[in-house]
Amino acid sequence: MLWLDLGNTRLKYWLTDDIGQIVAHEAKQHLQAPAELLMGLTDRFERYAPDFIGISSVLGDELNVKVSETLSRLDIPFEFVHVDAAHPLMTSSYDANQLGCDRWLQMLGAVDKQKRQCVIGCGTAVTIDLIDHAEHLGGYIFPSIYLQRDSLFSGTKQITISNGSFDSVGQGVTTQDAVHRGILLSIVGAVNEISSRHPNFELIMTGGDAHIIAQHVNRSVRIRDDLLLNGLSRYFDHSK
Numbered sequence: 507m508l509w510l511d512l513g514n515t516r517l518k519y520w521l522t523d524d525i526g527q528i529v530a531h532e533a534k535q536h537l538q539a540p541a542e543l544l545m546g547l548t549d550r551f552e553r554y555a556p557d558f559i560g561i562s563s564v565l566g567d568e569l570n571v572k573v574s575e576t577l578s579r580l581d582i583p584f585e586f587v588h589v590d591a592a593h594p595l596m597t598s599s600y601d602a603n604q605l606g607c608d609r610w611l612q613m614l615g616a617v618d619k620q621k622r623q624c625v626i627g628c629g630t631a632v633t634i635d636l637i638d639h640a641e642h643l644g645g646y647i648f649p650s651i652y653l654q655r656d657s658l659f660s661g662t663k664q665i666t667i668s669n670g671s672f673d674s675v676g677q678g679v680t681t682q683d684a685v686h687r688g689i690l691l692s693i694v695g696a697v698n699e700i701s702s703r704h705p706n707f708e709l710i711m712t713g714g715d716a717h718i719i720a721q722h723v724n725r726s727v728r729i730r731d732d733l734l735l736n737g738l739s740r741y742f743d744h745s746k
C-alpha cells in the first residue's frame with residue numbers, strides 16, 4: 507500500500523507491506539510545486555508497485571486534478587480521502603465541507619472512544635482539536651511559527667528577521683529574541699490555555715514542529731508521528 511500526504515509545505519509518502527509495516531518513507535518540501543515533485547517520484551512509485559494509493563490532500567481542487575493526472579499514468583488504483591462527519595470511529599460537529607482532511611485523519615488516527623483527547627497538528631498551520639469520547643467538538647487554527655515570522659517580516663519596516671531558531675518563551679531583549687520568543691509563546695500559551703480549560707483531555711501532538719512546541723507546554727504531551735498514516739489506514743480499513 508502507498509500512502510500520500512500532500513500538505514501545504516511538504517509531500518510525505520509511506521510504503522507499507524501487507525501487515526502494515528512501513529518499508530519506505532520520505533518527507534520533502536514541495537516549494538509550491540507538489541504536482542511536479544510527484545511527477546519526479548512516479549518512477550519510484552512504479553517500482554514499488556503498490557496495489558493501491560490512498561491520498562490525503564489539503565492542496566485544493568486545482569492541484570488535486572494535477573495530482574490525479576500524474577497518478578493516472580501509473581497503472582495503480584488511487585483514491586482521495588473525503589471527510590466523513592458521521593464516520594463510525596468518530597463523529598464531528600465541524601462543517602465537513604470545510605474541515606481539512608489532514609486534520610480529520612490525524613484525529614481519526616488518534617481517536618479512542620474511551621478518552622477525551624486534544625489533537626494538535628503542528629504543520630504549516632497549527633490546529634488544535636478537541637475530541638470527547640469519539641465526538642469531535644471543534645477546534646482552532648493558528649499560523650505556524652514560520653508563517654507568523656513571515657507576516658511580521660513582510661508587514662513591518664523595522665523587523666527584518668527571517669531566520670533564527672525558536673527555542674525559548676522567556677522575554678527577549680533583542681528584536682531577534684523578542685520575535686522568536688513572542689511567536690513561540692503565542693502557540694505554547696494557546697496550548698496551555700486550552701489544556702487548562704480542558705484538564706481531562708489527553709494532549710497529543712503531531713507534525714513537523716511538534717518537538718519545538720511540546721517542550722514548552724506545562725503538561726505532558728504525547729508526540730505521535732504516525733497519526734496521519736494511522737488515520738489513512740483506518741479510513742481505507744486496511745491492515746490495522
Ligand SMILES: Nc1ncnc2c1ncn2[C@@H]1O[C@H](COP(=O)(O)OP(=O)(O)O)[C@@H](O)[C@H]1O
Nearest residue numbers: 513514515516517628629630631652713714715
Ligand atoms: N520558513 C521555514 N523555514 C524552515 N522550516 C520551515 C519553514 N516553513 C515550514 N518549515 C518546516 O516545514 C515543516 C512543515 O511541517 P509538516 O508537518 O510537514 O506540514 P504540512 O503538512 O503543512 O506540509 C515543519 O517541520 C517546519 O519546521
Ligand SMILES: CC(C)(COP(=O)(O)O)[C@@H](O)C(=O)NCCC(=O)O
Nearest residue numbers: 513514564604605606609629630631
Ligand atoms: C488547517 C490546514 C491549513 C492545516 O494544513 P497543514 O498545516 O497540515 O498543511 C488544513 O487542514 C486546511 O486547509 N484546512 C481547511 C480549513 C479547516 O480545517 O477548517
Ligand SMILES: [K+]
Nearest residue numbers: 513608629713
Ligand atoms: K500536516
